[in-house]
């Protein structure tokens with residue numbers, strides 16, 4: 359069956375299926391979906407389900423979908439969020455290969471009014487897991503997995519751009535998987551074609567530097583890959599801090615608090631031109647975060663050893679931040 363449509367924006371995305379009454383066929387195999395739970399998340403449907411292949415239980419899946427039977431009620435922005443995510447996954451897959459990154463889409467479906475992606479179920483997100491009883495050794499393993507996944511993507515010039523606890527899953531086997539590549543962006547930022555940085559990631563991803571990069575981009579300025587990579591150190595550092603302190607979301611709520619307080623009418627800030635405003639803003643942000651991290655780590659003796667590594671990740675000057683490879687090796691050293 360030819361499922362493509364003249365204005366199909368993702369006609370070339372792999373593994374397109376057509377679902378009817380919870381069944382679909384792909385490459386001469388028949389699949390059946392049994393939905394166990396349905397949640398609404400940011401107006402998208404998230405279905406937790408079992409996938410049966412040739413009537414045998416195959417695996418647990420999650421379906422992220424959006425649609426409306428009435429085209430008048432279709433919210434095009436929401437629809438496009440999934441179009442972008444499918445595009446991102448196709449591009450990432452073309453670049454690193456299907457099996458080289460865990461978060462790949464298994465299948466996707468598309469009509470003018472319905473769109474969705476099927477993923478493996480990767481478990482519970484970090485914001486919903488109680489990690490209080492995990493040993494420090496185990497938590498360092500989680501940290502290593504996280505760093506290695508972000509690093510793998512960065513080495514391939516893929517930037518997740520929305521790293522936060524609700525976008526990190528942990529399976530029953532203890533494996534950490536990044537999800538939600540809706541705003542991920544790729545290498546093409548150099549050629550200025552595919553840049554897809556959203557201002558709001560400044561807040562949600564806990565990095566003050568996305569806005570700086572965006573500004574440089576709009577001004578037509580070149581910026582080094584190192585800045586791009588290391589802008590993610592804030593979010594990664596925040597996640598590591600959250601794992602170590604058993605409070606995965608605390609860095610992210612603190613970020614919001616700081617950002618709001620810095621954005622409040624501020625005479626000094628108003629007088630500055632845009633580049634200097636970012637400079638001032640990012641400096642203040644870095645100082646406030648470092649103070650917070652320091653204070654928190656000082657209260658737990660076994661965590662004081664991580665203070666230099668973490669404070670370095672939040673350095674104002676990105677060139678002073680260590681590479682993820684080096685950070686990973688420091689964690690490994692502590693764990694041996």
Ligand SMILES: Nc1ncnc2c1ncn2[C@@H]1O[C@H](COP(=O)(O)OP(=O)(O)O)[C@@H](O)[C@H]1O
Nearest residue numbers: 399400404420477478479480481483524537538
């Ligand atoms: N593959 C998956 N495995 C397990 N849970 C998932 C998966 N994909 C999504 N979820 C759950 O659904 C929520 C929303 O999915 P996400 O892709 O982050 O969408 P949004 O763009 O709305 O943030 C996640 O925070 C997580 O709880």
Ligand SMILES: [Mg+2]
Nearest residue numbers: 524525537538
């Ligand atoms: Mg998400």
